[in-house]
Amino acid sequence: MDKYEKILDLCKRRGLFSQSAEIYGGVAGFIDYGPIGSRLKDNLVRLWKKLFIDSHPDLIYEVETPIITPEPIFKASGHVDHFTDPITQCLACKRVFRADHVLEEKGIKAESLTDEELAVYYTKGVECPVCGGKLDTPKRFNLLFKTTIGPYTSSIGYVRAETAQGMFTLFKRAYEVLREKRVFGLAQVGRVGRNEISPRQGPIRLREFTQMELEFFFDPQDTDQVKPFLNDVASESLRLMFANGEKIEEIALKEAITRNIIASPWLGYFMILGKKFLLELGIDLNSQYFLEVPKWKLPHYSKQTWDLMVNVDKWGWIEVAGYSYRGDYDLRAHSEMSRVDLRVFKPYQSPVRLKKLKLIWDADRLKEKFGKKTGSIISKLKTLSEAQMKAAIEKGYVEIENEKIPIGELKVIEEETEEYGEKIFLHVVEPSFGVDRLFYVMIDKAYTEKENRVVLKIPRKLAIPQVGVLPLVTKDGLDRVAREIFKTISKAGIIVTYDEEGAIGRRYARLDEIGVPLAITVDYQTLLDGSVTFRDRDSWRQVRVKKEEIISAIKSFVYDDAKLETLGEPFFIESDARINNG
Known part of the structure; x- marks a missing residue:
């Protein structure tokens, strides 16, 4: 097996993750997190919240919005029109494939091809990768999961493809609640769905997954707010x-902002x-970089995008x-x-007298001419800028809702x-993380083998459980003392597990496989003076x-990354059997 x-x-x-609906054969693009994986994933999310939310009091706020989203929201966002991929169907076996991926697998660089250019290849003839039949001309497939809201088929909704839109529609309420701040962020962690055509990369490409997103709102003309950060x-x-x-080039953040390499100082700050x-997830600097997305x-919606790339064993950079x-x-x-004004009021330092153009209209006349569109037209007339009004005067009309309204009206x-x-409309920078990909990357980086055993070197602060308690044997009262220590550790708020089944070496191996940083062994010396042994997952030392120092030593080791040697006296065993072979 490869890695x-x-x-x-x-x-x-070991209960980290597996294919969903496994007893029914499973469905591509969906995974379940088991007893260990669910808690480990939660720790990953907690770390993100600590860095992006908790470290910014009175600036970034966590919110929660629904998964099902009414259609007009995704029409406004552009997802209904733009959230698509090209697909092709085999005329023989009827299987469906992503059209550009089929060409990529045949050695053709298809990522930048337009739909028309894709069609040229398929018109000439492209074989089905499964049966060898002819593939049809590609067409666009929308990746939104579509549903209806309530019993009415006309009330269309979608499973959200990103958490972002819920934060944009919540913006006005949040702005008012936060006493009209012009610089603030809304963050959300939640499930999203994308109806991927043929997900074939395990946890890397899923149809349902968890996102951690931050929408940070700011006035681009106000550069003072970002300076302290x-x-x-x-x-x-x-x-x-x-x-x-x-x-890859390493560039100082200050230089990247000064040279306008990064379009917004706030974007640069969040990239750091x-x-x-x-x-902190265990991904070193040489295994990560930011890739600028080309303009095409x-x-x-984007003025500039940088993708945070990580190197993994199976696929390279993702x-x-x-x-x-x-x-x-x-x-x-x-x-x-x-038709709701989402602009914010930006006060001047002192009042100014201005000459401004103003449009006046007769609502009844507009209604006679434009009927049901009148309300929307008037709403947009109210928001026309000075420049837009001057342009309309030059052209002789205002174009709204595909209607040309003569200036004479x-x-x-x-x-x-x-x-x-x-x-003004505030601007937005958005860091958007995929939790499931990060989870896999963290496991990929933590996975090691030592003497034919798996050791999952997950960062100590993230590991679940944090410590395991093991009696050397289940006799002479060792198991009773071990359980008492287990309860004491649990009451101290430390996530702990207890294992007394099998040889001690096998139990160490089980803890190593799921990344438990510390194993506490209760042996016969414990019965004499209350002391226990601490075993480091990574070094096996x-x-x-001492009994009275167990809790403080665990916290120092797990939370403060203390070295094992600073916690107690070195403990050596004449034979490696207890550690390695049980």
């Missing part, structure tokens, strides 16, 4: 690969947090997070679709007013710890 197959086998055997990471640098580059997050490949500068696309789009006046501020 990937060994990891899948380990995860299945940049000062905190002033000495940091980023490993970057440009869209047209061939190698992403780097630190991966380091940018999502429809994306685990996307960092996008979304500009004002989302708030503007939802403002237009919902409107009255344009110039009035002098005293203005105390202006309304042991020290003897």
